[in-house]
Amino acid sequence: MTKRFNIAGMCRVEEHYMLPPLRRVPTVMELVERKSYFIIHAPRQVGKSTSLQAVARKLTEEGRYAAILLSMETGAPCSSEVHVAEDAILAKLEQGKGTDFDPVIVDALAAVLAPQV
Secondary structure (H helix, E strand, O other): OOOEOOOOOOOOOOOEOOOOHHHHOOOHHHHHHOOOOOOOOOOOOOOHHHHHHHHHHHHHHOOOOOOOOEOOHHHHHHOOOHHHHHHHHHHHHHHOOOEOOOHHHHHHHHHHHOOOO
């Protein structure tokens, strides 16, 4: 497949021209190790999701975490009722919608969630 410039959605290194995404969030791995919360706030289409997907992949490949990335936008219309928002977000996750799982992460999650024999 020939690489191209992506103008919508997450970039994938195999498909798109892009800068190394982990360079955009140099302290996130340290924050994860310290079990700290963090927020990434930036304008649309600057690489937030792409960078977080790269962080999730790296964490999963290292074998200590099975990291996923999912959107909380599903719960926004229900923000005054937290339990309704949570139910909406979890339903989307269960359906596989509102997610953009990297194949490495899907494989790791399958291994973690597989029934133990």
